[in-house]
Amino acid sequence: MVEETIDIDLLRRLSEADGIGGREREVSRLVHDYAQPYVDEISYDNLGSIILKQNGTANEGPKVMLSAHMDEVGFVVRQITPEGYLKLLPVGGWWGHVMPAQEMTVTTATGQKYIGIVGSRAPHGLPDEVKNKVMTPMTMFLDMGVADRQAIEALGIRIGDMITPYIPFRQMNDPNFLAGKAWDDRFSLGAELEVMKRTAQKPHEATLFFTGSTQEEVGIRGARTAVHQIQPDLAIALDVTTAKDTPLDNESSNRLGGGVVLAVLDSLTMANKGLLYRMERLVADLKLDVRYDFMTVGGTDACNIHKAMDGVVTMTISMPTRYMHSPRLMVHQDDYKQTIQLLTSFCQSLSKADVALFKEATRQALEKTY
């Protein structure tokens, strides 16, 4: 593998930006400003998905959509108690196990940020039936360290305000390991922006639409609206997948740092075979490491892209993360770099004839010449 230079500070900023479903604009503004020098046009759909367009050289070249979602899992304020505690309403999938005693940020409508702590019990003298049971997110609350409801109101905090984990980005003891919140799916968003910088360096036949989608975690909504705005011929969804290389699972599959992950299927989408074979060929040409993913629970932006309009040639490219849907996730730079290399090469080389070939792959016996 050729060494790639990546922008670590971009990853820090993407991870630390706060944005749950429907409230992604802190992320999309960052993306907007970062992308501006590299693209021809920036537009949005009506749910806030951002679409960065890089023109291709060919008149009738293929329209390619790359999609990574900007929203992270978080909460909104559902109740302000008279004592000044904030009851939580989860937005996206949370497990109570990973929440107590964490610091969280409340973002108000005007963008003010306040940090609080998720309340937890002392273990002293707790009966087993309490101790051995996971608390549900709906029973938890944020302790803002104020005396009463009036103090909360004085801060400008209202019901419906966004709550996200407060976790600074961190390069671990081996700096290839990156810890932070929201790697699902800001890690992919970062990869997409790195690809965008590289494809801007020389002409390509395809017109590329780098998309930051919204509301994936609450039902894959932004990809649905963005695909109707773009009307692409081909799409790649970029998302993270579950690493299983910790003592919790002890499986070597999808270990951090093991290279590119080609998603053959998830529970909502099956990869176009021609597209999958093209990725395999590029992986071999570029001498990248490759794994295959079969995620039988969950889906990605691909699900609402591939079945839009009269159908879009689609697959998902993944990167593994540990501790998904918790406040702290961990990912690896090698996976990031290899994914960037693969996608850059794919976008630079794709022709209109290729798209026709991939469609053909659904219609007749396959020869592996993609």
Add this chain to the structure above:
Amino acid sequence: MLNQETIDLMQALTDINGVASNERLVAARLKQDYAQLADEVIYDNLGSIYAVKKSQTPNAPHVMVSGHMDEVGLIVTKVLDNGLLQALLLGDMSTNSLLGASVQGDFAGKNYQGTILAQTENNQVVDKTNKVQVDLGFLSKAAVEKAGVQLGDTLSFATSFVQTESGALMSRNWNGRYAPILGVELLQALQNVELPFDLYVGCTVQEQVGLRGIQTATNKVAPDLAIMLDTDAAFDYQTDSDDRIGVLGDGVLLNYYDKTVLPNRLLLQTFRETCEQDQIPYQYYYSLADSEAGWVNKLRTGCPTLFVNIPVRNMNTPRSVIAAADYQAAKAGLIQFIKQIDNDSLQAFKAENR
């Protein structure tokens, strides 16, 4: 508090039978009202109906005010030899409310009353396939056939609208008639008002069976802004609720979350400010159910979506309850909100999350 015209309209619309897939009598009544109040009446191909109030501005944007007109009920699946009917539940009903519930159906121009029977000696009402037994008083299969009952005919609950001495409003189908009623009243209020956008006010079909009519209606109307009129469950009386939300009499619901939609933040804020300006009571609400708003919001390239909902007790039972004050608040808020938005605000709602 409500004037007699409103009460009369409520009575008229709630007493019409309009079970999912068989909303045509509601639509027929709405068509009469819409024809008086709008420039055009349009339909989608599943039966959803909209009044179009056109702007003088050419190529004006589209604002959609919509809710469903179907109510929960039964659909006849089999005529039994003993003259009883087997029927499938349409919509999400509490089985607690079914034994002995009065039901009715219209067959060959006649209205037949009846009741729901148990299926077992220990009074189990609903079987494993979600079906019930209905007694319309027929004593043989031949008598049923003679009356003109066909498989696929629908039955609704038979309770009628009532305004109680205490002032509460009760009907079997607030979830299904709130939107038709408020839509007509909105058009009446806007009769002499020129708007900078084309206003589509109407009702969808088949909400109770899976949010279907809204999908086709959205593609028909192609809205730039959607305001959804619906009822949400009140949690102000149960003894085991975690949160006391949807309190009857506390005002229109400011619904900031539902399982299928995250309402547009600027819309929510603007609607709240409208209520505050006009001293219209409102209350925060979140819903763990799904709704039509989910589809309007995510079809095509997306559409900013707001709820103007009210709380209802005993939803989808033979007798559900709303508070006149909540209806009044929703009506006042909706009319005021529509009057004050313009095409710049429509664009601002679309750009809210950018």
